Amino acid sequence: MADTERWLELLEEKGGRITGPRRAIVELMANSDRALSPVHVFDLARAKYPKMGLVTVYRTLEFLSELGLVERVHQPDGCHMYLRAANGHEHLMICSGCGKAVYFSGDDLSAFIEKISKESGFLIQSHWLQLHGLCKECH
Amino acid sequence: MADTERWLELLEEKGGRITGPRRAIVELMANSDRALSPVHVFDLARAKYPKMGLVTVYRTLEFLSELGLVERVHQPDGCHMYLRAANGHEHLMICSGCGKAVYFSGDDLSAFIEKISKESGFLIQSHWLQLHGLCKECH
């Protein structure tokens, strides 16, 4: 709702044009609470914009990803899914029942990473952390 | 070396037959310190067993994965790579320079997960943690 407009504004600021297909995809992605595969986005978006092409879905997801609005999410059963991006340092918790994805923050691995880093000689630049389980509704 | 035989024994115990192609793949996977894609395994294994088929690589990796001997590794630039499995609760640290993968243990997220769990109503069943950086040799 509110995010949709903000996304479209940013898209425009960055030199993109606002079009029907893009509007449909942005509406979807900005308001989805689960990670979606390109094909899934395609299917959902065609409800709003029937002549949507799958190629446009790929291109738009790529564009939104460059703008930092969506990001790729890896899951055990699908590694090319997209979800609205995190705000700052957040990680994902995903429900294996319904697919609901929720960002959380507050993890503090810095001390631990420091320790591992010292012991191993590795220079750690980033980390992935993801929690898998069942949401309130699914258990 | 030692692991190779152990893997083959387990494979046999579970009703599998020991064959040339499997021996070549097991030797590779049991001794590799980096995650390998099926095609990469294929190329390397053909050195030992020239008439190896790519399909056999897929099938053998799947089998070894069912036996808990290898596991799939996700990386920013490739999500279908395989590596010898962890021993118990371990996570991976991967060098973005050379691909070297090292397991570490000692992370303790239980208190944090407990907190997130309470706040969100999620029942957390497992977690992914992965560190990305540069190994001693690569920086």
Place this chain on the structure above:
DNA sequence: ATCCTTATTGATAATGTATTTCATTATCAT
């Protein structure tokens, strides 16, 4: 050692996903 059952293999075909190409269409600054 030989035989026999059947697991395993690899060539091939089929599938599904992602990318490239290109003529047509739509956006938006003027």
Place this chain on the structure above:
DNA sequence: ATGATAATGAAATACATTATCAATAAGGAT
């Protein structure tokens, strides 16, 4: 309203994975 050009979608292409199937080979039984 017009025109430059960004964006689109159909079609073609590339690529990774899976399914099919006849030939082969492993290993238990004899």
